[in-house]
Amino acid sequence: TGLAVGMGVGQALLVLLAAYTVMPAKDPLLNICMDAKHHKTKPGPEGMLYDQCAPWKDNACCTANTSLEAHKDQSNLYNFNWNHCGLMPPKCKSHFIQDTCLYECSPNLGPWIDQADSSWRRERILHVPLCKEDCEEWWEDCKDYVTCKENWHKGWNWATGTNRCPWGSMCRPFSHVFPQPKDLCEKIWSNSYKYTTEHRGSGRCIQMWFDPAQGNPNVVVAKYYAWKKRSSPAWMENVTPETDKAVCALPWPVLVLLPLALVVLPERAGGCGSHGWGSL
Numbered sequence: 001t002g003l004a005v006g007m008g009v010g011q012a013l014l015v016l017l018a019a020y021t022v023m024p025a026k027d028p029l030l031n032i033c034m035d036a037k038h039h040k041t042k043p044g045p046e047g048m049l050y051d052q053c054a055p056w057k058d059n060a061c062c063t064a065n066t067s068l069e070a071h072k073d074q075s076n077l078y079n080f081n082w083n084h085c086g087l088m089p090p091k092c093k094s095h096f097i098q099d100t101c102l103y104e105c106s107p108n109l110g111p112w113i114d115q116a117d118s119s120w121r122r123e124r125i126l127h128v129p130l131c132k133e134d135c136e137e138w139w140e141d142c143k144d145y146v147t148c149k150e151n152w153h154k155g156w157n158w159a160t161g162t163n164r165c166p167w168g169s170m171c172r173p174f175s176h177v178f179p180q181p182k183d184l185c186e187k188i189w190s191n192s193y194k195y196t197t198e199h200r201g202s203g204r205c206i207q208m209w210f211d212p213a214q215g216n217p218n219v220v221v222a223k224y225y226a227w228k229k230r231s232s233p234a235w236m237e238n239v240t241p242e243t244d245k246a247v248c249a250l251p252w253p254v255l256v257l258l259p260l261a262l263v264v265l266p267e268r269a270g271g272c273g274s275h276g277w278g279s280l
Helices: 002-021 051-056 064-069 090-105 132-142 181-187 218-231 233-248 252-264 275-279
Strands: 113-118 121-125 128-130 193-195
Touching: 051 064, 051 090, 064 090, 090 132, 128 132, 132 181, 132 193, 181 193
Parallel strands: 128 193
Antiparallel strands: 113 121
């Protein structure tokens, strides 16, 4: 019957309409590089990332030169010297290198990128949920090393051009400066990391290092936290006006078809911003 044909046409138009409106845009929290000193503007393949930075070679925010510098005791990246209280043991240093590789190379830190107020970078990471094993192994392998500071981001004596312990500070064992793994992971870089009880492979925590043959486990973690962040009231409050504009700024074929769809199926129709579209 004419009614059935009309219904069919209306449904087809609404399906087409829905396809246009739900076409995925690029997620601003996923597969991105932060705006910082050595980061590329966008992630991509790097043929020769050095040693512990190699897992990111298929999709990296760092260059090969940055990955090489990350492994040096006196790196040109930030003129930072690991050996400020004596020689850092290799097993401890490997964690700091992994930490540097993750920070410089990972395209999966988008959900935790925050504005920075320093002269050398415009963005930083904040409260990245680190896997329990990564944090505890870092602490275990460094607990016998010595340091003079709890927060390595600031407060150094830079008079010689590299970081030295501030006047009056004492070199003490890591286990005194950082009594627990949580203290190390959260305090050493001004809360860049957050200690969690989540385990590697759970999809709920970031691994500082991984076996590239098994794929990058941090991709799914970033997706989960990006979804969680977008679902939060604060995020919705911030992006809803823009989202509404984006949804309402429909392509011209949709604008042409919309009145016809509304005439054919008035009872199914919903205005822009209505919950009626959720049933499609």
